Amino acid sequence: MFLKIGLAIISTLILSCGTTEKQTQTTSTEETTSAGEVIDPQKLMAEGYMLGTVVYSDKEGDCPYTIQMPGDKMEFYYLDPINLDESFKKDGQKVWIKFSGLRRMNRCDKATPAEIIDIKKGG
Template sequence: MILVFFSAIILSCGSTEKQTQSATTSETTTTTETSETVDPQKMIAEGYTLGTIIYSEKEGDCPYTIQMPGDKMEFFYLHPINLEKVYKKDGLKVWVKFTGLRRMNRCDRATPAEINDIKIGG
């Protein structure tokens, strides 16, 4: 099942062209350009997993979690304790390497985790 899931992710990602993201605030304008193409097979081989940043205002939820693929096409959620501000965008796809933490959950549905490496992805 996991092989089927990752195959579906790889096929749905296709090729990524040059992306330009612009964020405008009242004081400054910031532009980030990504010219490299993300190869899903390479990322998986390097130990990354594709996830989606989820923002929530519900009581008991953490403000930002990462929705990760689980077994049988279900999802689980990580509460990243060290998520940088640049990645705090609802719906942002990220490639992430993480370590689960053995500490008490602060959120109802998310497991605490430390981000070892994270990259904007697919």
């Protein structure tokens, strides 16, 4: 009995003492847009930008263009940008935005009205 326990302890010690080699991994935190502009996501987040995705819908009761945003408790939520520029109205377009929520009646069922303060194309 003591022999089995002793062997188990010794083998555990031997296996745990194996060398672990640190692997260095270089990851780039920068993205580039289709125009070749370099975007640093950490810098944008520090400046108050959030990454979202433009979503087009032609369903009744939906806004034509919304921006899908990551949420805390929910998986995501939608913004109804009242001043979305035509150049950003592309389904699936990733965008970095600064926005302000609006206290006004919703134009569509699923999205919250918002005013875009600044917007940049995402990677």
